[in-house]
Amino acid sequence: MTFLPFARKAGAATLAALLLGAAPGALLAATPADTLVIAAAIDDIVSLDPAEAYEFSGLDVVNNTYDSLVEMDPVTLTPIPGLAESWTVADDGVTYSFKMKAGLTFSSGNPVRAEDAAYSLKRAIKLNKTPAFILNQFGWTADNVDSMITAKDDTLTLVVSKPFAPTFLYNCLTAGVANIVDEVTVSAHDVGGDMGNEWLKNNSAGTGAYTLKSYKPNEGVILEMRPGYWRGDAKIKNIFIQHIPEAATERLQLEKGDIDVARALTPTDIAGLTGNKDVAIQQDVGGQVYYLAFNQKNENYKNAKFLDAMRWAIDYQGMADTIMKGAVIPHQSFLPQGYLGALDDLPYKLDIEKAKALLAESGIKDPKVSLSVRNAADRMDVAQSIQNTFGQAGITVELKVGEGAEQLKDYRARLHDATLQTWGPDYPDPNTNSSTFAENPDNSDAAKATGYLAWRNAYDPGAMTAASQAAVMERDPDKRKAMYEEIEKTHRDTSPFILMFQQARNTGLRTTVKDFYTGGAVDLGASYWLATK
Amino acid sequence: MAELSDTPAHTPAALRFLKQTANTLLSLLITFTGLLAVTFVIARIVPIDPVMSIIGERATDVQIAAVRAKLGLDDPLWQQFAIYVNDVFHGDLGLSIRTRDPVLSEIGRYFPATLELSTLGILIGILIGIPAGVLGATKPGSFRDQIVRLIGLMGYSMPVFWLGLMGLLLFYGHLGWVGGPGRLDSVYDMMYDMKVTPITHMILIDTALAGEWDMFRNALSHIILPASILGYLSMAYISRMTRSFMMNELGQEYITTARVKGMPERRVIWVHAMRNVAVPLITVIALSYANLLEGAVLTETIFAWPGLGRYITDALLVADMPAVLGGTIVVGAVYIGINMFSDFLYRLADPRAK
Numbered sequence: 001m002t003f004l005p006f007a008r009k010a011g012a013a014t015l016a017a018l019l020l021g022a023a024p025g026a027l028l029a030a031t032p033a034d035t036l037v038i039a040a041a042i043d044d045i046v047s048l049d050p051a052e053a054y055e056f057s058g059l060d061v062v063n064n065t066y067d068s069l070v071e072m073d074p075v076t077l078t079p080i081p082g083l084a085e086s087w088t089v090a091d092d093g094v095t096y097s098f099k100m101k102a103g104l105t106f107s108s109g110n111p112v113r114a115e116d117a118a119y120s121l122k123r124a125i126k127l128n129k130t131p132a133f134i135l136n137q138f139g140w141t142a143d144n145v146d147s148m149i150t151a152k153d154d155t156l157t158l159v160v161s162k163p164f165a166p167t168f169l170y171n172c173l174t175a176g177v178a179n180i181v182d183e184v185t186v187s188a189h190d191v192g193g194d195m196g197n198e199w200l201k202n203n204s205a206g207t208g209a210y211t212l213k214s215y216k217p218n219e220g221v222i223l224e225m226r227p228g229y230w231r232g233d234a235k236i237k238n239i240f241i242q243h244i245p246e247a248a249t250e251r252l253q254l255e256k257g258d259i260d261v262a263r264a265l266t267p268t269d270i271a272g273l274t275g276n277k278d279v280a281i282q283q284d285v286g287g288q289v290y291y292l293a294f295n296q297k298n299e300n301y302k303n304a305k306f307l308d309a310m311r312w313a314i315d316y317q318g319m320a321d322t323i324m325k326g327a328v329i330p331h332q333s334f335l336p337q338g339y340l341g342a343l344d345d346l347p348y349k350l351d352i353e354k355a356k357a358l359l360a361e362s363g364i365k366d367p368k369v370s371l372s373v374r375n376a377a378d379r380m381d382v383a384q385s386i387q388n389t390f391g392q393a394g395i396t397v398e399l400k401v402g403e404g405a406e407q408l409k410d411y412r413a414r415l416h417d418a419t420l421q422t423w424g425p426d427y428p429d430p431n432t433n434s435s436t437f438a439e440n441p442d443n444s445d446a447a448k449a450t451g452y453l454a455w456r457n458a459y460d461p462g463a464m465t466a467a468s469q470a471a472v473m474e475r476d477p478d479k480r481k482a483m484y485e486e487i488e489k490t491h492r493d494t495s496p497f498i499l500m501f502q503q504a505r506n507t508g509l510r511t512t513v514k515d516f517y518t519g520g521a522v523d524l525g526a527s528y529w530l531a532t533k
Numbered sequence: 534m535a536e537l538s539d540t541p542a543h544t545p546a547a548l549r550f551l552k553q554t555a556n557t558l559l560s561l562l563i564t565f566t567g568l569l570a571v572t573f574v575i576a577r578i579v580p581i582d583p584v585m586s587i588i589g590e591r592a593t594d595v596q597i598a599a600v601r602a603k604l605g606l607d608d609p610l611w612q613q614f615a616i617y618v619n620d621v622f623h624g625d626l627g628l629s630i631r632t633r634d635p636v637l638s639e640i641g642r643y644f645p646a647t648l649e650l651s652t653l654g655i656l657i658g659i660l661i662g663i664p665a666g667v668l669g670a671t672k673p674g675s676f677r678d679q680i681v682r683l684i685g686l687m688g689y690s691m692p693v694f695w696l697g698l699m700g701l702l703l704f705y706g707h708l709g710w711v712g713g714p715g716r717l718d719s720v721y722d723m724m725y726d727m728k729v730t731p732i733t734h735m736i737l738i739d740t741a742l743a744g745e746w747d748m749f750r751n752a753l754s755h756i757i758l759p760a761s762i763l764g765y766l767s768m769a770y771i772s773r774m775t776r777s778f779m780m781n782e783l784g785q786e787y788i789t790t791a792r793v794k795g796m797p798e799r800r801v802i803w804v805h806a807m808r809n810v811a812v813p814l815i816t817v818i819a820l821s822y823a824n825l826l827e828g829a830v831l832t833e834t835i836f837a838w839p840g841l842g843r844y845i846t847d848a849l850l851v852a853d854m855p856a857v858l859g860g861t862i863v864v865g866a867v868y869i870g871i872n873m874f875s876d877f878l879y880r881l882a883d884p885r886a887k
């Protein structure tokens with residue numbers, strides 16, 4: 001026992017070290033008053049250059065550091081004038097003139113000119129990063145863009161290839177890729193003709209309410225407010241977005257007050273947080289839709305009665321309430337809530353008897369569905385519920401579980417039988433989903449039109465292709481809305497797609513935090529400058 | 534390297550040293566290339582397509598083909614491997630597919646965080662594990678021995694993520710004794726780059742060098758819980774092994790002789806027996822340390838710790854193979870390094886191995 005004193009000493013020293021470290025930590029639990037601390041999973045960020053950012057976390061940052069000609073109002077979620085004060089479209093339907101607001105400056109202090117706007121759009125086209133396709137839709141390519149996008153005095157002139165619906169252009173101009181950068185600053189950081197792309201990964205050169213102070217991949221983003229923002233100064237001086245992917249950890253930190261906002265909470269954490277008087281749960285919708293798709297290479301899926309039987313054999317509400325625990329809301333048309341022309345009614349519900357009757361009418365005996373599902377817990381739960389209710393209606397479902405990217409490969413090659421998938425809109429215009437769900441100009445295998453979900457399911461939407469193409473050209477916004485509603489109805493009742501849910505977003509906030517806007521389904525980025533705490 | 538003692542006595546010392554160095558280098562080279570080959574092949578046969586993970590759903594086949602060509606994925610496998618090995622031996626681990634930053638500089642940022650955490654963890658493991666093992670060995674079967682074994686067994690069998698979450702809930706959530714996840718409180722985290730020049734990228738050392746003692750204490754309050762949890766895991770192993778080595782030694786005749794000569798028990802255990810226990814224990818500690826360095830993934834996830842384990846896992850999930858390979862190579866190199874170091878210590882501790 002003579003060695004005990006030594007052990008005791010070692011133990012005491014360890015304990016002392018523990019306490020020494022621990023004491024000050026306990027004193028500093030609250031977040032700084034001038035900083036909004038947001039916990040989120042930000043490992044999706046590829047770049048913070050607006051011409052390249054195309055992931056949720058990247059777009060959140062870009063939305064607060066840059067502005068575009070047309071902006072999305074974070075509260076009403078409708079398009080409003082951004083850096084352009086007003087705009088007109090000529091009678092030819094292809095020439096747009098944007099008059100720039102006077103007296104605005106970039107964070108560098110440089111004035112915002114029409115030349116900057118022209119440079120920024122041309123830059124996005126020439127860099128040709130992932131989101132460039134949003135602008136390519138208007139016929140702009142690296143070769144022609146210099147003549148189609150021009151600036152003179154305070155006016156930017158955009159010439160588009162066809163007389164598109166003006167709302168289509170305006171909506172697309174609210175997307176992150178159309179943000180305006182400071183030409184003088186960005187050009188000064190050009191390395192090997194990259195138009196400052198590398199530099200903008202870690203720096204910002206915009207007009208936004210905040211400037212990018214620091215970005216460390218997989219660690220965090222720090223934004224600093226800049227005085228004199230044209231929409232009014234940001235209420236909170238600093239934004240600190242911390243990479244905390246683990247939901248249970250976020251929840252604990254939110255309860256402790258070490259973070260102000262938690263953005264990666266799971267439904268389980270949300271349930272656990274209800275009743276905590278220091279924490280509020282803010283609910284809104286996101287843009288993602290969940291759907292089932294059936295490959296019409298299988299003749300069964302061309303049978304209208306059979307498709308109808310399946311639509312009545314799904315427990316939409318039950319799944320949303322139980323399995324998904326509030327992470328989705330039932331939604332049955334391809335345009336998410338909040339989009340121009342979105343249909344929010346729910347004509348289908350679980351009705352096994354009706355499904356059985358329709359199946360009998362279809363003439364298909366003992367049908368079998370091989371459903372591909374990716375190996376994520378919530379997807380599996382949904383698939384099993386469908387397997388169960390389809391089974392009650394007399395349709396046998398075999399689940400094919402696999403890794404997401406692999407299944408996507410099969411899906412793009414039309415090798416699946418049926419699949420459970422999600423789709424997120426690319427830009428805030430109905431054409432984003434309408435073109436992919438309801439258009440398929442060439443249904444042949446050789447076309448390899450993998451960008452069209454209709455093609456992936458060997459589905460020829462018939463007249464809907466033309467109707468959707470006409471809707472993107474319709475110049476009257478009301479008529480355009482009505483056209484999409486019509487397409488959605490037809491699509492909902494006849495296509496081999498069954499739209500089931502729209503993503504619901506649950507954000508955990510300390511109750512002191514007010515006016516935190518996530519952007520909902522339409523604005524593809526959160527707005528921090530209105531938030532207070 | 535014990536077999537080198539067989540070298541004939543007439544070999545000049547310089548030649549022997551050269552031979553020894555050449556042997557070491559050769560075995561290093563073989564181990565390293567083997568590591569590269571295995572990792573490379575595994576990386577290529579996993580059914581994740583790196584192109585699909587970086588390019589959007591909307592991409593056309595032409596765009597996909599262009600990216601494949603750019604990444605060199607269409608070249609024959611052996612050619613891809615040859616290029617890769619050549620680059621690695623020139624100190625180039627390539628660019629991360631996802632971030633397009635050099636993998637080497639990314640690892641330079643993440644690895645020190647892991648190193649710091651694991652080193653503190655192993656120190657805690659040693660400081661508690663060895664005395665606990667000795668405590669058990671001196672009175673096997675006694676109540677305190679049972680306690681030591683029980684605590685050890687719990688460290689063996691409890692999943693680390695559960696331990697981590699419970700630790701957070703208790704010491705951070707309820708008691709408020711320690712800092713939460715992350716390396717610093719957000720207020721310090723934001724000031725960090727302005728006040729501290731990253732020299733070692735280890736937060737405790739860098740803050741101390743900068744004389745930022747408030748920040749140092751805050752960092753300590755954040756690292757202490759994850760380090761203690763890692764320390765607990767290694768403590769479980771170290772105490773068990775110490776106990777068994779020590780019991781073995783205490784049964785030896787030289788111990789009985791020492792006791793008969795009237796030597797104080799403290800000296801018998803901590804000087805005579807410990808000298809012999811230390812030899813195998815070095816290997817145990819080295820292995821345990823290497824395990825912490827590569828195996829802290831779950832701890833790093835729960836504690837939002839920006840370390841290498843999490844870096845490799847994140848990269849693997851998006852099929853960012855240059856990052857995965859780079860991380861694996863660094864872990865492998867460290868593993869080899871620790872083994873060589875423990876060999877060196879082994880020779881110091883055991884005169885027979887000289």
